[in-house]
Amino acid sequence: MTDKLERLTNLLLVLLAADQPLSLDHIVHTVEGYPEGYEAYRQAFERDKRLLREQGIQVAVEAIPGAGDAIGYRIHPDDYWLPDLKLTDEEQRALNLALAAVRVDERAGQDAAWKLGAGGTLASVQTAPLAALPSAPALPLLHEAIRTRTPVSFVHRGRRREIEPYGLLFRNGFWYVVGHDRMRDAPRSFRVDRIEGLPELERDATFVPPESADWRRTLPEDPWMMGEGQELTAEVRIDALHARMAEAELGSAAVAGRSADGSVVVRLPVVNRDAFRSWVLEMLGHAEVISPEELRRDIVEWVRPLAGKR
DSSP: OHHHHHHHHHHHHHHHHOSSOBOHHHHHHHSTTOOSSHHHHHHHHHHHHHHHHHTTOOOEEEEOTTSTTOEEEEOOGGGTSOOOOOOOHHHHHHHOSOOTTSEETTTOOSGGGGGOOSSSOOOSOOOOOSOEEOOOTTHHHHHHHHHHTOOEEEEETTEEEEEEEEEEEEETTEEEEEEEETTTTEEEEEEGGGEEEEEEEOTTOOOOOOSOSGGGGOOSSOGGGOSSSOOEEEEEEEOHHHHHHHHHHHOGGGEEEEOTTSOEEEEEEESOHHHHHHHHHHTGGGEEEEEOHHHHHHHHHHHHHHHHTO
16 A cells, blocks of 8 residues: 555656646656556556546646647646635644645544645545545645745754755655755755754745656665664765765765865764665775774674675
8 A cells, every 4th residue: 555655645746746748658757656568557547547536636638738649647736725825824834735635644634634735726526535644844834845946944864954845755654855955966855754843945035946857766865864773973084086976976065074185084974874884885995984983893894704705
């Protein structure tokens, strides 16, 4: 059920964000989880489309501009969001914007609560929700930032982030916000439930999201940040051969020191030790963990048996 729910949730987000009708081929290659083979993914998409419509979500079928007789699919925001409810800021944070056509946790009191949002007209069909999705205090403001194309900042795992949010994804039971990280000047994604407090919208600014759909395949967070273990701050010395590549991957903000020989010391948070070790060992002898000692010891103890077999 989780895989199907994730696919259906992400399908709704993709169709809702589309500026023009999307072809079936584009959809199945953008939304993860569809089977291989035209007939198989066509039938799966038709089932998903029927489920959305049963929930009162109008999936429009329209001609694709400039593509002859080809048809595509999209969800018009005016058919999805409620009209402006003239709520106060506090009320807006509490009730603003839908969370992908499902009940939000067990706390939602009305079946139509998932329809709440800004702009558009109210759909007349009210039916039972498909399933329960996890909620998070940051979600309504992130929805608003995505809808209005407004930059947003927040604290994620103790670090300040400034992003241009492109969209939300539901993966492995968690919500992720994906966008352009201004501090790293690169696409990044962040688990929403790990955002501390409420995001802040830069209301006097806007941005234009990329036309490419590649952002929807962005890996949720850096691999060494995935997991629920204790977070440690690692310092790694990387020699000149790999320094530029590491800085491009991690962003300049991660560089804690530079040496005349071209090497750098990077600082990064680590939760998943196995993923961190793999990242370090991929650079072979060109990276050395300086601290903390327990991370350094983990790698030494893992490598020592291999070295003894040579």
